[in-house]
Amino acid sequence: MSLSSGDQTLPKFTFRHIEDKVFPFIQDKEVQEYFLKWGLKDYLTAQLFVFDQPFQPYEHKTLLNDFMSDPSIYFNLKIHTSESWTTLGQKAASINYDFVPCTVMSLEFFDRLKENRLVHESGHISKCFDDFFEDFIISDELRKMLLIEESENYELFSESEKEEFLFRLFKHICLGGRICQFEDEINPYFNVIKKMYRDLVSVVKHSETKELKIISCIYKITASMFVLQNTKVCTPQDIWKLSDQLGINSTFILHEWRLVFCSVFFFSFMRGTELEEGRGGIILESLPEEFSR
Incomplete structure (x- = not known):
C-alpha cells in the first residue's frame, strides 16, 4: 500500500518523542553481549513516540501518513547509514507500507x-x-x-x-x-x-475466558526521500528503504491505540562497505473492553 505525504491538509495525529524510554532488551546485558557477538549491536535500535488524539483501527492509513510527516518524527527517528546512526532530517516524499501478521503466541x-x-x-x-x-x-x-x-x-x-x-x-x-x-x-x-x-508486542487476557490475545498490529514501512544537492531538490530517491530481497533489514512501527504510543524497531544489515536496504514497521494495537493487561 502506498501513501503520499504531499497532502497539505492538517494532520489528525501529532507525535512526541519519548527520549528517556529504553526498551528492556536494549538494556539487557546478556542480550547486548549476544548482539555484539552476532554483529547486531551497532545496527539495531528501538524508539518510543506518543500522541494524544483518539484513534480507531480503521484510521491506520492516516496515522501512518501523519507519523512519517511529523517533524517530531523525522527530526528524531533514527536510521543507520553506511557510517553511523542519524535521523531522517526531512519529511518523506512518499511512503509504502505492508501489514505484518503477528499471531504467534509461543x-x-x-x-x-x-x-x-x-x-x-x-x-x-x-x-x-x-x-x-x-x-x-x-x-x-x-x-x-x-x-x-x-x-x-x-x-x-x-x-x-x-x-x-x-x-x-x-x-x-x-x-x-x-x-x-x-x-x-x-x-x-x-x-x-x-x-x-x-x-x-502486547498480549492481553480476556476478563472472563482468560483467553490470551495479541493486540499488536504491525506495519513494515518504506519511505522515499527528496535528496538535496547544492540546495536544489532532485528527483525522489529511495535513500531509506525498509525491505529487501532477503528480508534481513527492517523497521517496524508498533502502535497501541488505547495507550496512544508508537514503538519503532529498526535494523540495518551491512555488506562490505555498503548499506543494504533497511526495513521498518509500525505496530498498531487495539484493546477491546473485555480484555485487560
Whole structure:
C-alpha cells in the first residue's frame, strides 16, 4: 500500500518523542553481549513516540501518513547509514507500507525444527557442508533453511508463516550482521527473540475466558526521500528503504491505540562497505473492553 505525504491538509495525529524510554532488551546485558557477538549491536535500535488524539483501527492509513510527516518524527527517528546512526532530517516524499501478521503466541511455533532434525534434542543445530549465499557463510541446516530455496527444508514454514513478525525476528537474529559469530545451539537465539518479542508486542487476557490475545498490529514501512544537492531538490530517491530481497533489514512501527504510543524497531544489515536496504514497521494495537493487561 502506498501513501503520499504531499497532502497539505492538517494532520489528525501529532507525535512526541519519548527520549528517556529504553526498551528492556536494549538494556539487557546478556542480550547486548549476544548482539555484539552476532554483529547486531551497532545496527539495531528501538524508539518510543506518543500522541494524544483518539484513534480507531480503521484510521491506520492516516496515522501512518501523519507519523512519517511529523517533524517530531523525522527530526528524531533514527536510521543507520553506511557510517553511523542519524535521523531522517526531512519529511518523506512518499511512503509504502505492508501489514505484518503477528499471531504467534509461543515458541512452540519452532518445534518443527527439532521434529525435522534441523536441531537435535540437545539443542545443537545440525551442521552441513560449508556453502555461501550472497555474503553469508552457511555451515548449518538452520541457515540453509532460511536462505537456500533449493534446501529440502526451505518450505518447512509456509510463506504466510514466514511473514509472521516472530519469524522475521528469528531470521534477523539467526543470520546476524556482517561480522557474525553464529551459535552452535538454538537456545541463545530463542532466549533473545523471546525477550525482544515480549518487549515489542502486547498480549492481553480476556476478563472472563482468560483467553490470551495479541493486540499488536504491525506495519513494515518504506519511505522515499527528496535528496538535496547544492540546495536544489532532485528527483525522489529511495535513500531509506525498509525491505529487501532477503528480508534481513527492517523497521517496524508498533502502535497501541488505547495507550496512544508508537514503538519503532529498526535494523540495518551491512555488506562490505555498503548499506543494504533497511526495513521498518509500525505496530498498531487495539484493546477491546473485555480484555485487560
